[in-house]
Amino acid sequence: MSQTDVAQANPATRDAEVLIVGGGLSGALLAAQLLRLPGRRRILVVESRSELGRGEAYSTVELGHTLNGNAARMSVDPDNPDDLTHWLTQHIAAGGWPESDRQHLPVSQLFAPRGLFGVYVQQRLAEAREQGRARGSSVTHVQGEAVDLEIDRDGARLSLADGRQLRGAVAVLATGMFPAARTPQTRSSGLNAAALDPWDVAAMAALDPQARVLIIGSGLTMVDAVVSLEQAGHRGPIEVFSRHGLLPHVRRQPPAWEDFLAADLSIRRPRQLLRALRQQCHAAQAQGIDWQAPLDTVRVHIGRLWSQATDVQRRQFVRHVRPWWESHHHRSPPLSAELVARLHGQGRLRIHAGSYQGLEPSEDGGLAIRLRYRGSQESVRLAGDALINSSGIEYDWRRVARPFPRQLLARGLVTPGPLALGISAAADGAVYDARGQASARLFALGPPLRGMWWESTAVTDVALQAKALAARLAALPL
Template structure:
């Protein structure tokens, strides 16, 4: 029997994308010596799935003024980006013809920004005796024993710490093995794989499942690869993202109307405010944007029945109206529509056999087949950890160390991010942040959400000794 030697840290962060990196930044800034270990299989920290993009056309879907990683300085990205451009970085920014605060930076450049903030925090941490080590591996198991969290990696390393944090980010359906029929990903081209798309016939018939922001990225990827053929998008509700604009400020009507509680009441008032805005010649996005800061409160206060109502009846419209497309990407989308190359079908995806899809169009009962040359799965994010076929989610749930969150979205946790086990007891050792808390706060993926969570969780971890 092999005797595995455990290594020790003060905090183990599972995941080194944006969530894990921002937590490390907050911990390193504290005047206290700590050994922080970040387990991340990718070669670089700070990028994760979202910010590993290399194509300049894959941009943030929010402008620089909305995407600061510093919860205490909303202008942090704008300031960094100004200096980056002044030093010769991203010369293509001139094409957007906008002030820096209104630019939509490429996601790869945003990854550089996150990495620089981590490097600065590491330098500061050294003054306090703190370090943040990147261990390049994947976590396959987590156990709690003797007041410690025992983290096992796919290379057989074992790390132990008083506290561990799940900062696993998102599980994109296009890159995640999920327990679902159809074998969709076996035949699908990755939405962000421009290199593979360059090998395709430029006139190939492309079928895309899903019409959210991943679909928008797929269209950008195809354009970058030189594709000029027909694109057919299949979406259950036949909706796709509105373009993000820069509307003026609008009064925070939800603070003034604190009695609004049900999804029905909220939707009625939002529509009313949008009508008022349009009557005044103001963009309808202005009042909708004021809802954003109240989502966590409204979601956490809602009953399970109300949450189900929201997900079933409101979610598609919330996603298309709130999670908007960056203007450069939307321009490509609209160009393809105007040329008659891109069409959208409101239909349910039933199965796939190679690049042939079986669908059922809305309002029809008889399934039909769509034949294409290329298939792309842009069905978004898999938030149900029970469906993610990876070792860590399987083991956490099997051991009873975690349980699915509300409506099976992410994991269940308390207000401080401590995971609740299968008996509903909050852990003193295991925590989560970012996308795994989708079910707790609904919006738990945006940069500003993750940054604020990182700051709160760092204070919790340091206060739990």
């Protein structure tokens, strides 16, 4: 569908020019960028929560659930990397977040609570609203759950669970992440039904303090779960299981390192990258510099390297490198890492390399899981008093048992992305349908584009995508 087709849409039948499905970080940043651009446009953001800008990640209210990047890395303004640092400086000076002094760090290096980061995003959206109002633009939060979408020559029609329908010239999928712990699965072993939410401190407080807790997954969600247990007063044993038994490294603040990938564009394939990165890390350590310094320079090149790789190379990376990449790259905030290390040193928390096989029936009122330890051919039964699913994010939309992604797939409006990670789209965010055609009316940004760019969930990635997509939409004759 061409720009001419977009121009033929009937403005009289629209509720808005832009419908944004999802009002977490991705949706809020896109709305803010659109509001700042010249022109008049109505924007509707469909979000089931009562607030915009928080989503799954930033709705937590526990101070112990912090960002895993310091303030200098987490700006929502692509043109001002110090934006969060400036905001936090003002917020703390005004009496907000008095606990910040416990980190003993300058503001730029602070790891803010995720709930506070949500407040920051909301304030930046509110400021953009004021800018948009001066131009005649508006954004409206429609609280509800999107369940279906139809695309035709006149625009996009979005259906909500309560029967309401909204029409717009274009629609944007800003659905964010589907945490495995909170996402119904099409192929479920009943894990979520039996497991505690990793962020539900109140539910954990109801446990016997000495309860034996089993945790599936050893990434950053597990770190959050351990923080939740600690804040709930839990003092019993914690058993953590994941296929490779790898923990996230702690995020440190290394000095700047030369961008070796910018200096050598011949490095294109995963094996080349790994070889060069090892050399750079060894060189850094030989100079007494943290190995995280060279690794941090890779961040800005990930999208390019991933898009250049073949499907075979991507599969090799996911199968053989991904666990180590994520444990080294998706690092834990210092205070959380200190807690995990302390409990591990005390013997209260133990890490096991093994594959979760499913739930086991229990006659004593407790629960049990079936597990196969790494290197073993036999599975074993392990009993516990409580279970937490910390297996991370579900990126395969075909496995998400929610009405909206299922309907989009059934209608052929979207198709799975590379390696079934998210959905497929063009470089400008235009979504590919089941026939491989790029839509002129349906776009996406953020986590749904995981398969396109690999790292499409971090704040800086989403902020850059929001700015680019806003410019793309503003150029359409809506």
